[in-house]
Amino acid sequence: MRVAAAFVGIAMLLGLTAEAMAVEVRGVRLWRAPDNTRLVFDLGGPTEHSVFTLSAPDRLVIDIPAGQMKAALDQLSVENTPIKGLRSAQRTPSELRIVVDLGARVTPRSFTLPPNQQYGHRLVVDLYDEGAAPETPAATATAAAVPPVRLAPSPSAKRDVLIAIDAGHGGEDPGALGPRGVREKDVVLAIARELQRQINAEKGFKAQLVRTGDYFIPLRKRTEIARKMGADLFVSVHADAAPRTSASGASVFALSDRGATSETARWLADTENRSDLIGGDGGVSLDDKNPMLAGVLLDLSMTASLSSSLDVGQKVLTQMGRVTPLHKRRVEQAGFMVLKSPDIPSILVETGFITNPGEASKLQKSSHQQALARSIHQGIRQFFHASPPPGTLLAWERDAKLLAEAAPIARTHVVSAGENLLQIAQRYQVSLASLRRANNLNSDMIRIGQSLRIPATSLAVQP
Template identity: 75%
Template sequence: MRVPTMLAGVLVLLMSMVADVLAAADVRSVRLWRAPDNTRLVFDLTGPVKHNMFTLTAPERLVIDVQGAQMTTPLEQLSFDNTPITALRSAQRSANELRMVIDLGAAVSAKSFSLPPNQQYGHRLVVDLYDKGAAPPVPATQATAPAQPVLTLPPVTSAKRDVLIAIDAGHGGEDPGALGPKGLKEKDVVLAISKELQRLINAEKGYKAQLVRTGDYFIPLRKRTEIARKMGADLFISIHADAAPRTAAFGASVFALSDRGATSETARWLADSENRSDLIGGDGGVSLDDKNPMLAGVLLDLSMTATLSSSLDVGQKVLGHMGRITSLHKKRVEQAGFMVLKSPDIPSILVETGFITNPAEASKLQSKRHQQALASSIHSGVRQFFQQSPPPGTYLAWLRDSKQSTQLAQIAQGPRTHVVSAGENLLKISQQYGVSLASLRSANRLRGDTIKVGQTLSIPATTLAIQP
């Protein structure tokens, strides 16, 4: 009699497990985000569900049947301004089937997918509505073969074009990024810094900055670099705010891509956190392994060598200027496998402005004054880089070449004379004519640097090497 009793117990246990699986999941909240070319609806669930989606016309509407779900949140509070949605309604078709209907005012291209729980959310059903003419991206899992890298050249522009800088504010929409004390969200802090950086760059002749993300909405990591490439960007800057398991961690960092992986445990942890964002966005399948088939061709391309060199150069200059206004986590540019840095033809850096999980740094990051100081320091580093290495065909390159032509013309003039005026010294005169102090002393048989007002000096034709 003992065996049947045990079997009965197992049967009860199995029936209980089946009942749990079939138990209805609640739709506990609905969130809506508007991006420039699409609208995203996120249904937060208490458990996993299966769903089916189809469209109806006359009038246009999208129907979603969800198996094993019940609506437990009101839908009236949603605002559909500036979206193709005119209404969202639901009805319980049966105890085990929920029907949701999205009424549309314009034709859209729709995509839906389920997401498992992560660090910030539980189970979710995501519906993306792409405006007419904006095709939805193909998820990596649907690709029939590894994509071959294609290097797209920036659009041909007229002479003296502006240097174009793409500024990417990390995270956004349903992905808040790292969370600080009192509900502070990384996505809000970095967007504010990015907008201030854009303002500073656009105020200077010869430069133009564009935001990759202009508002509070999500953009997949791979698409961020695609947007920068379509802009024809000369530089890609991704702005973030660190998080760490230890609240004591502090300081700003600058990262460039490493084709061999992270250079420290901290860099590897950060890279894992940032790249995991695409799982939140729904593209999934993002690997931190730089030998990922879809990226291997890009990483092996010879152009990456020059791009990475420029990335390290501009990164070090930005880091140097940031160190003047805030503490640094590391005094050198680190390298890690951040997805947003994997552009073979655009120098790219990721700037971590501080640790939002550190209460003291979070307080500073929330301050508008500190945000402006951070933006100013990044701007100074970028400006220094492009003054030394302006892209061909830009106003900055023309300006540099014009200065060099002027110096060469002065050399061609041969020996000249200069009458010393009040307030001048030998160093200032040598700089004015682009000659060395030694050659200026030798040409005038001076034993030191003492000169008198009214004294006539011979300016030698030999100059210092011209710096680009």
């Protein structure tokens, strides 16, 4: 009896230990992106997991060996997603199985995240729609297979200048957090939408959002999306944070020289990117160039993009200084991942410090968001009116204006006593024949007081 009691005691102790070591699933959240659905499970601590799919019917199974369900799965809204519902079962006191019933086939990818400023341990499960390629860590690191997308316009085309607007963070990544729960991802998406509205209201410009809703996009994929758009400028909108709540002011960043150098090396080392085109179809292919020439060509592209980035960045910063205090009055340079596109001028705009209570309050006001968007828009407009990309309506209008300004002005001349037609032609440096044609004259006979039209082909006017 004592032996039996001992075994029972040990079994009870092991059961309690297993239960005590179990990790609770305390909540579940969902975000829908254009090509995937992200499920996030909030955990009580770190844990292992496994994921696999089943068919007939389509299901996704998530096993958490040391898990216990404490969240209400039936309260999760799954509208406009491939998910039909979620259910769970406790296979043992410490082994949890979660089943995701699907209405369409998906490609899953899962990983865990450590605690951050807002959340604790998390299990993230991304469900990519059929035909959409999941982001793998390797793909994120090398940005492989970026397709050439920017088409060279025909000489007669008058396309819009295209601005890619990237609202930072999103979804599971809230960005910087301010007083009373204000989140960077919400503020910058509102500013980005307002900037898009203002740009699209102007003839010759078009703006598209990289992130259209509350979901996360990997950093390198953001620049890839901009390249697929054929963007002429990439603008990433953020709100800064600092340990000191007194830090304030807006900033504009461009890529650092060191960042540009490292990015050139990365692109040259990536065989997929070497086969790509700088600027898309009609650009310069690196695939058939020797390494030295390829490096020079790519360096030239990066240098040109960086120069344009600094130029447009300074114009944007100057305009922003008229509506909000500036943290620095010159464009700063850093190795931000989203700025590392070799063929698209790219800037990162910090609209203010969300950790500063005063600026956080302003950043949430629609009037201030409109003013910030207007200042960014004005800087962009100023840059592209001065340097319009070839094939755009702005370039066509600039060239037409230059031609009009260069063309000589048609003049009239009133015949005085003693003048003849040859003298008048010589004075205005036009041929006698062109002067006759301009005035429908059948002979060289003219009269005093007669008004003659001087052809607009004259190069100079004699005093």
